[in-house]
Amino acid sequence: MDVMDDRAKRIVETAVALAERDGYQAVRLRDVAATAQVALGTVYKRFASKEEILIAALEQESEKLVAKIGKKPVPGSDAQERVRFVFSALTKGLLRRPNLAKALVRSLASGDPNITERVASFHGLITTMVMAAIRGETPGEPAASPVGVDGREQTVSSILQNVWFASFVGWAGGLHDAAQVLEDVDKASELLLAA
Amino acid sequence: MDVMDDRAKRIVETAVALAERDGYQAVRLRDVAATAQVALGTVYKRFASKEEILIAALEQESEKLVAKIGKKPVPGSDAQERVRFVFSALTKGLLRRPNLAKALVRSLASGDPNITERVASFHGLITTMVMAAIRGETPGEPAASPVGVDGREQTVSSILQNVWFASFVGWAGGLHDAAQVLEDVDKASELLLAA
DNA sequence: CCACAAAATAGAACATGTTTCACTTCTTTC
DNA sequence: GAAAGAAGTGAAACATGTTCTATTTTGTGG
DSSP: OOOOOHHHHHHHHHHHHHHHHHOGGGOOHHHHHHHTTOOHHHHHHHOSSHHHHHHHHHHHHHHHHHHHHHSSOOOOSSHHHHHHHHHHHHHHHHHTSHHHHHHHHHHHTTOOGGGHHHHHHHHHHHHHHHHHHHHTOOTTSOOSSOOOTTSHHHHHHHHHHHHHHHHHHHHHTTSSOHHHHHHHHHHHHHHHSOO | OOOOOHHHHHHHHHHHHHHHHHOGGGOOHHHHHHHTTOOHHHHHHHOSSHHHHHHHHHHHHHHHHHHHHHSSOOOOSSHHHHHHHHHHHHHHHHHTSHHHHHHHHHHHTTOOGGGHHHHHHHHHHHHHHHHHHHHTOOTTSOOSSOOOTTSHHHHHHHHHHHHHHHHHHHHHTTSSOHHHHHHHHHHHHHHHSOO
């Protein structure tokens, strides 16, 4: 949610474009700088590393996705259906640009301590959505009822999110295809959200 | 299980030692080569990249761990206890050398298509152990009874493994501490393996 | 408008993963 | 044991992330 000046925006946009076209390794900072019409030093004035640029991109992309998904109440007649909807939308949204998605996963899992907070915020964003889906609320709105924060729902949504993430990483590494990601989440929610 | 010649072994050992001392970035291939008393070209004759060396290390480390855990029947009077034992042993075994563990996670999640098979084999190793734990068998032994391969147990063990992996990545990224990893797995097995 | 501080720039320089090369040392085969 | 090929070696070269520096541009208070 930080305000980015024009240069920072151009840098992130360029990085997204390059990652989308040819993946992580194609995000060469010299190219980013040149394409964004900015000096390399300016890139490093804004971002501490290549990973940070990509994390900023992830933040931007996921905020867009979440905004789209979170606008309306999650459709579905039971928790399981709603959860499927949310993860499906999330997965398909990311898969629309597979190379970008892989690059973002790589940054997410890089273990760089400097980006821990951004990773946590991404995590929180999804948790919010999944919990809203379980409860049948509109993710973008504050919770209607002051439900206890430490309930089973929180645990379940954390588990589902972990399953999704691990499976998504598996997809990014070529372990299996996108359908498997949805199937993994489906099976887990079946067991955890028995209607 | 490939047979590694002396040089390859020295290379991996050196990489492990460096990763253990100071983490991923400290595994400088020039240093690895020098310490292993080998030319840089020889390193690249054996391994296609730095990631591959670390994946070989992961294979070696996880085989050691699995051998140790899988020797005896998993202790515990119900599935939940046995699963806790397995993941606890796995987690603690890896956490004995945190920097190494972080470096290995990073390689695991790197998304490099060249190491997909190794990642899959690591995945399979753990699946075997978790399923044995659920069933109360000795992981090292072939299954006593010809249980159907596609059962609920397989799904549950896959979910638990995903939860463990995602939480472990979270630990590696500084998102939370090791106790949280075990707690996440615990909560999941509580819900999935209700005694 | 002017001086000056902050920001941007071009470009060199450095660190480290990866590749290449010319040369030497093994190993194998006869 | 000598020739041929495989493997190893040291060093250079290259690619790209990151840092540094000297210079120029930009924006701001007087």
